[in-house]
Amino acid sequence: MSRYLARRLLQMIPLVFGLSVIIFLVLALAPGDPVDLLIFGNPQIRPEDVVRLKHFYGLDQPMYLRYFKWLGAAVLHGDLGYSRTYKTPVFSLIGARVSNSLWLTIPAFFLALLVAVPVGIYSALHQYSARDYAATFLTFFGVSIPVFWFGIMMIYLFAVWHPWSAISALAWLRLPAGGFASSGVSEGVAVYADRIQYMILPVIVLSLLFMAGYTRFTRSSMLEVVRQDYVRTARAKGLETRVVINKHALKNAMIPLVTIIALSVPGLFAGAPLTETVFGWPGIGQLLVTSVQGADFAVAQGIIMVLAGLVIVFNLLADVAYALLDPRIRYD
Amino acid sequence: MPNKLRWFALLLALVFAIGYPALVGAAPGGPASGTDTVNLFTQQEPSCFNPTADACQMFVASMVRSTIFVDAVGLSSTWKYSPEMVEKIPNLKDGDWKVLPNGKMQVTWKIRQGFTWQDGAPVTAQDWIWARFVNLHPDFPTAGRDVAKRVDNILAPDPYTMVVQWNKKYFGANLSVAGSSIIPKHATEKLFRAAPSKFDQAWGTGVPTLGNGPYILKQWQKGASITVEANPNWKGTPLQPANPTVKRINFRFISDTNTLIANVLSGSADATDETAIPFVSGLELEKRLKSEGRTDVVLRAEPGLVWEHIDLNTDNLHLKDKRVRQALIYAINRDELVNQLFEGKQVVSHSFLPEKHYAYNKAVKKYNFDPAKAKALLAEAGYTPGSDGILQKGGQRLSLVFMTTAGNRTREQVQQVLQSQWKTVGVEVKIQNQPARAYFGDTLPSRKFEMAMFAWVFSPQADCEGLYTGDTIPSPEHHEGQNYSGYKNDEVTKICHAIPEELDQAKRVEMFKRAQDLWVEDLPVIPLYLRSDYTSHKAGLQAWLPTGADTPVTWNAPAWKWSR
Numbered sequence: 001m002s003r004y005l006a007r008r009l010l011q012m013i014p015l016v017f018g019l020s021v022i023i024f025l026v027l028a029l030a031p032g033d034p035v036d037l038l039i040f041g042n043p044q045i046r047p048e049d050v051v052r053l054k055h056f057y058g059l060d061q062p063m064y065l066r067y068f069k070w071l072g073a074a075v076l077h078g079d080l081g082y083s084r085t086y087k088t089p090v091f092s093l094i095g096a097r098v099s100n101s102l103w104l105t106i107p108a109f110f111l112a113l114l115v116a117v118p119v120g121i122y123s124a125l126h127q128y129s130a131r132d133y134a135a136t137f138l139t140f141f142g143v144s145i146p147v148f149w150f151g152i153m154m155i156y157l158f159a160v161w162h163p164w165s166a167i168s169a170l171a172w173l174r175l176p177a178g179g180f181a182s183s184g185v186s187e188g189v190a191v192y193a194d195r196i197q198y199m200i201l202p203v204i205v206l207s208l209l210f211m212a213g214y215t216r217f218t219r220s221s222m223l224e225v226v227r228q229d230y231v232r233t234a235r236a237k238g239l240e241t242r243v244v245i246n247k248h249a250l251k252n253a254m255i256p257l258v259t260i261i262a263l264s265v266p267g268l269f270a271g272a273p274l275t276e277t278v279f280g281w282p283g284i285g286q287l288l289v290t291s292v293q294g295a296d297f298a299v300a301q302g303i304i305m306v307l308a309g310l311v312i313v314f315n316l317l318a319d320v321a322y323a324l325l326d327p328r329i330r331y332d
Numbered sequence: 333m334p335n336k337l338r339w340f341a342l343l344l345a346l347v348f349a350i351g352y353p354a355l356v357g358a359a360p361g362g363p364a365s366g367t368d369t370v371n372l373f374t375q376q377e378p379s380c381f382n383p384t385a386d387a388c389q390m391f392v393a394s395m396v397r398s399t400i401f402v403d404a405v406g407l408s409s410t411w412k413y414s415p416e417m418v419e420k421i422p423n424l425k426d427g428d429w430k431v432l433p434n435g436k437m438q439v440t441w442k443i444r445q446g447f448t449w450q451d452g453a454p455v456t457a458q459d460w461i462w463a464r465f466v467n468l469h470p471d472f473p474t475a476g477r478d479v480a481k482r483v484d485n486i487l488a489p490d491p492y493t494m495v496v497q498w499n500k501k502y503f504g505a506n507l508s509v510a511g512s513s514i515i516p517k518h519a520t521e522k523l524f525r526a527a528p529s530k531f532d533q534a535w536g537t538g539v540p541t542l543g544n545g546p547y548i549l550k551q552w553q554k555g556a557s558i559t560v561e562a563n564p565n566w567k568g569t570p571l572q573p574a575n576p577t578v579k580r581i582n583f584r585f586i587s588d589t590n591t592l593i594a595n596v597l598s599g600s601a602d603a604t605d606e607t608a609i610p611f612v613s614g615l616e617l618e619k620r621l622k623s624e625g626r627t628d629v630v631l632r633a634e635p636g637l638v639w640e641h642i643d644l645n646t647d648n649l650h651l652k653d654k655r656v657r658q659a660l661i662y663a664i665n666r667d668e669l670v671n672q673l674f675e676g677k678q679v680v681s682h683s684f685l686p687e688k689h690y691a692y693n694k695a696v697k698k699y700n701f702d703p704a705k706a707k708a709l710l711a712e713a714g715y716t717p718g719s720d721g722i723l724q725k726g727g728q729r730l731s732l733v734f735m736t737t738a739g740n741r742t743r744e745q746v747q748q749v750l751q752s753q754w755k756t757v758g759v760e761v762k763i764q765n766q767p768a769r770a771y772f773g774d775t776l777p778s779r780k781f782e783m784a785m786f787a788w789v790f791s792p793q794a795d796c797e798g799l800y801t802g803d804t805i806p807s808p809e810h811h812e813g814q815n816y817s818g819y820k821n822d823e824v825t826k827i828c829h830a831i832p833e834e835l836d837q838a839k840r841v842e843m844f845k846r847a848q849d850l851w852v853e854d855l856p857v858i859p860l861y862l863r864s865d866y867t868s869h870k871a872g873l874q875a876w877l878p879t880g881a882d883t884p885v886t887w888n889a890p891a892w893k894w895s896r
Contacts, residue, residue, distance in 0.1 A: 030769065031773045033773060035386075036772060036773040036777060045476045045478075045814075046477075047804065047806075047813050049474075049475070049476050049477060053475075056473045056529070084387050085387060086379055086554070087379060087380050087532055087536075087537040088533070088537065096554065100555065152590045152591065152594065155591060155594045159594055159595075160594050160597045160598045177594040177595045177600055178595065179556065179557075179584060179586065179595075179600075180553065180556035181556050183365075183371070183551070183553075183557050183580075183584070278590070278591055279588075280556075280585065280587065280588065280591055282554065282585075286555075286587065287555075293769070295769060295773070
């Protein structure tokens with residue numbers, strides 16, 4: 001295992017390097033730079049101002065030079081550059097936005113698991129029943145329904161229409177129409193209490209996406225396991241169904257799910273661009289979209305590199321976790 | 333149906349039966365957070381508040397900045413200039429604006445006394461002098477130095493007097509001190525001198541950002557909101573009175589249009605700015621509010637200075653002939669276009685200047701819809717119909733590629749209407765759109781287009797230098813210059829270069845008129861319409877006056893108040 005680990009770690013170096021080249025090239029080769037975009041808000045800008053600004057931002061330098069400058073700063077100093085839009089170091093900007101995204105993705109992730117695993121197990125054990133079909137329908141609904149539509153519908157239902165508010169006992173059930181925080185709330189516990197009301201709708205919408213996939217995986221994994229000989233043997237020995245499922249079947253059924261979960265973790269850090277945009281949540285996904293649109297190269301490069309790095313690391317962790325969970329798996 | 337399900341269905345029906353009226357009920361008409369607060373929603377977040385740094389030039393940045401900083405001169409919604417931090421606006425008649433025998437100028441400003449920065453330090457001449465120094469520093473990324481470079485020096489014989497020495501004539505010398513706005517010297521000098529190239533990162537990017545205006549920057553939750561609160565020491569100016577009733581403005585950023593509109597409908601948004609609701613969405617929202625009988629929210633479309641037009645590449649084989657260009661405009665019915673698509677709320681334009689501009693030429697030639705004339709012009713230019721009805725000349729079909737920004741529903745609709753109208757006169761038009769970054773970043777500056785539709789954002793003092801001067805045509809190697817159509821008319825070039833240096837407004841108006849006459853005759857660009865910007869506000873919010881110019885709606889924020 002240690003040789004395997006060492007080999008994988010060494011392989012990561014050229015992989016990350018190659019990724020950095022691709023990420024840099026994709027953004028640098030895209031037409032238009034921030035100074036070009038500036039011209040259209042200011043038709044009176046002079047040609048000499050354009051030249052000066054391009055020189056200031058190094059946009060007139062050859063691409064390979066810009067790449068090595070960026071790489072050098074990132075590797076030697078951990079400096080991912082400055083955001084031209086926000087005028088802050090990219091690293092601290094990403095850090096703040098990632099933590100905003102985690103406020104959504106982690107609760108959505110756990111909510112999804114909380115619902116998906118029991119529903120998946122139930123569906124598998126009652127295959128082709130009415131409830132299995134209902135669960136399947138909801139799963140496909142979750143996977144098929146576009147987030148940008150479902151999100152805005154939830155906003156309209158809970159913030160604009162709220163048809164139940166005629167019943168005074170339910171009048172309190174009204175949620176904000178997107179956003180991140182109420183103005184003026186900046187200190188102490190009040191910040192968290194305030195944040196929760198803004199989180200409810202985006203977490204529900206986001207969890208639906210996770211839920212759909214996890215339910216299907218749990219169901220199919222469970223179906224495969226309950227048909228195994230050892231499960232049939234356990235039943236034949238007279239054990240209770242609860243014991244057969246929880247003690248014998250579940251652990252084995254969870255192996256593929258654990259792998260999927262481990263591979264989903266980088267996605268938690270990547271945020272949810274569509275959900276964040278619809279709900280006005282200032283997360284990392286939304287930042288990536290706005291930085292690409294606004295030609296803020298340093299930010300876009302920084303985000304993609306960090307996320308790519310996380311994917312590589314968590315892929316390795318998933319493989320290791322797989323080996324630890326399943327004694328049949330051996331690496332050398 | 334099983335019992336449980338039956339009861340649930342009954343309950344649901346009951347909830348909706350009772351709650352149905354609430355589906356179309358009005359949102360609360362009063363303020364979302366109290367009569368001392370306005371929640372103003374917008375689509376983008378400002379980057380920073382440095383008045384001249386390139387990254388801080390977004391419209392939303394100027395919207396927030398105008399509550400925190402006040403410059404020498406302000407602009408109202410009736411496009412009248414007002415002395416704000418100064419006692420009067422200098423003019424040639426009163427002698428505080430002098431033209432010297434050598435062609436240079438001297439403009440004297442008297443600063444209003446008693447105004448302070450928000451830390452109590454007095455606002456003096458040194459703050460404008462310092463702002464100019466920062467603006468011109470070679471290591472500072474300023475957006476534009478066009479005006480600042482026309483100034484040789486600013487002298488301060490006393491703390492409240494500025495004598496600005498201009499190196500040549502410039503008509504706008506009494507509209508800003510030296511084109512560099514104002515920065516607190518006492519609070520920023522050390523920071524700037526330590527690292528001039530990093531100054532835009534070090535100051536104006538968060539709380540505190542020291543201003544001299546009616547509001548103080550109190551809170552900035554990055555990505556979410558900015559809160560400004562009334563400055564208790566604000567003395568008041570003609571446009572921005574003292575003791576504002578609205579003590580707090582919360583600027584909230586929601587990038588998705590639908591979510592933003594939901595905030596308007598739910599009552600969370602007290603107002604939205606000019607950039608929040610795109611025109612087509614505003615039109616739909618207006619109709620919806622009318623059909624629902626809602627009077628608690630007011631939507632208004634303010635015709636402005638955003639000029640939608642089609643640049644014609646005058647180097648193109650077909651478009652280099654003036655008759656073809658004129659035929660193209662005769663063939664399209666712009667009046668019907670604005671009526672059908674915009675209900676007449678975006679007005680047809682006939683020149684490169686909007687009607688509200690002081691130098692707009694009312695008598696300029698109008699190209700009314702006349703397809704017969706279009707056909708006659710094309711025939712005169714030597715085009716004959718091919719077998720498929722498309723005109724051709726010398727074996728070349730009259731086929732043009734029409735470009736604009738992809739994903740813009742309004743522009744796509746306009747393209748389709750125009751395409752079909754051009755087809756009726758035998759011009760084949762192929763639509764090919766691009767993402768904004770590629771379009772603005774490469775296609776236009778490299779002039780890799782035939783017909784390109786986009787908008788210029790003008791100011792009330794805009795001129796034609798740079799846009800229609802023959803020496804500012806960009807090339808594929810050098811993107812500088814904005815004369816994308818490649819228009820070359822020596823007389824127009826001469827006039828457009830001379831206008832900024834003509835001090836007599838009446839003479840300037842004549843020069844502009846001549847330039848417009850020539851331009852409209854040559855028609856390097858098809859003027860389409862002037863865009864209107866929608867703003868919304870609750871009916872109870874008074875003194876909400878969008879300007880339709882590059883001055884944001886917060887120009888008179890201290891005058892806002894909630895009616896009882």
